[in-house]
Amino acid sequence: MASEPVFVEHPSSLDHDTGRHPERAARIVAIDDELQRRGWLGYRRIESPQVSRQTLEAVHPADYVAGVERAAAAGGGALDPDTVISEGSFLAALHAAGGAVAMVESLVQGGAGARGFSSHRPPGHHALAARAMGFCLFNNVAVAARHALDRLELSRVIVLDWDVHHGNGTNDIFSAEPRVLFVSIHQWPLYPGTGAPTDVGTGAGSGYTVNLPVPPGSGDLEFTALVDGVFVPLARSYAPELVLVSAGFDAHVDDPLAGCNVTEAGYATMATAVSEICDELGIGLGCVLEGGYDLGALARSVAVTMEAIAGVPASVPVPASVSPERAGSADRLVAQARDRLAAFWPALV
Numbered sequence: 116m117a118s119e120p121v122f123v124e125h126p127s128s129l130d131h132d133t134g135r136h137p138e139r140a141a142r143i144v145a146i147d148d149e150l151q152r153r154g155w156l157g158y159r160r161i162e163s164p165q166v167s168r169q170t171l172e173a174v175h176p177a178d179y180v181a182g183v184e185r186a187a188a189a190g191g192g193a194l195d196p197d198t199v200i201s202e203g204s205f206l207a208a209l210h211a212a213g214g215a216v217a218m219v220e221s222l223v224q225g226g227a228g229a230r231g232f233s234s235h236r237p238p239g240h241h242a243l244a245a246r247a248m249g250f251c252l253f254n255n256v257a258v259a260a261r262h263a264l265d266r267l268e269l270s271r272v273i274v275l276d277w278d279v280h281h282g283n284g285t286n287d288i289f290s291a292e293p294r295v296l297f298v299s300i301h302q303w304p305l306y307p308g309t310g311a312p313t314d315v316g317t318g319a320g321s322g323y324t325v326n327l328p329v330p331p332g333s334g335d336l337e338f339t340a341l342v343d344g345v346f347v348p349l350a351r352s353y354a355p356e357l358v359l360v361s362a363g364f365d366a367h368v369d370d371p372l373a374g375c376n377v378t379e380a381g382y383a384t385m386a387t388a389v390s391e392i393c394d395e396l397g398i399g400l401g402c403v404l405e406g407g408y409d410l411g412a413l414a415r416s417v418a419v420t421m422e423a424i425a426g427v428p429a430s431v432p433v434p435a436s437v438s439p440e441r442a443g444s445a446d447r448l449v450a451q452a453r454d455r456l457a458a459f460w461p462a463l464v
């Protein structure tokens with residue numbers, strides 16, 4: 116194992132006050148309490164810096180950033196029907212993006228075996244370059260991936276988004292960018308309505324956007340089958356120099372905002388598979404917190420994901436066995452995805 120894994124956070128995440136809202140400060144408190152109980156799982160805790168304006172503005176136009184800053188300074192309010200901010204939100208968002216960037220710097224420096232988890236709010240994957248939406252102000256994972264390309268001179272980064280909602284912001288920001296392979300597993304139909312399998316990217320980025328929608332009711336079986344059967348061979352074929360996970364935990368069976376049935380065991384299984392392919396490729400792996408709105412499910416799922424990527428012995432039970440019909444439908448999801456992708460990724464045939 117390389118350097119010890121890093122857990123990146125900042126107290127300003129608690130000052131992004133959304134009022135009565137599922138994306139609330141108690142999420143961070145629940146995660147920290149769970150990790151405290153587990154001795155932080157051997158992670159070294161780092162306080163995140165603010166992102167520099169230059170790094171942030173490589174993704175988000177300066178006038179958009181200034182608009183968010185002004186809205187927060189004026190006391191906050193609703194930036195869109197779902198996205199509420201307070202006076203403390205701008206600083207929280209600067210640290211959320213800065214934490215993801217700091218984690219990426221640590222991972223790239225650490226090389227093979229490096230692992231990290233960036234735990235902040237607001238989340239990021241719905242934020243478009245010039246528009247806040249879906250509880251997100253700045254696209255933390257996109258800012259970090261862009262930094263890896265522009266400043267750390269990486270030429271291939273994968274962003275795997277297993278949040279139950281499609282990461283439309285990340286998809287859009289990197290649509291024409293072949294140096295970022297964006298892979299999203301999400302419930303469909305569901306907010307925000309994007310992420311159809313036919314969206315494969317644009318121009319030079321064609322084939323480097325991989326949307327893997329799953330029907331409501333999908334659980335450990337479907338999510339892990341797509342990671343094992345699609346993500347892992349894609350990663351082997353693309354040979355990234357870094358893998359980032361947009362790690363939302365709202366596909367959990369207990370989550371109130373969606374209709375999927377993933378359990379802690381499913382997250383541990385996915386995280387283990389992603390970690391193993393990163394080991395095979397000799398590269399770093401970092402998670403950036405996105406959604407997850409049942410406090411207990413969120414905290415336990417973060418913990419098992421951190422265990423799995425850091426090679427800590429797993430604390431979750433093996434998933435229950437499934438019916439042949441369920442197994443058959445998961446196999447079909449994988450086969451259909453591989454068929455669709457064959458034109459771009461011959462290795463998947």
Ligand SMILES: [Zn+2]
Nearest residue numbers: 278280365406
């Ligand atoms: Zn979500």
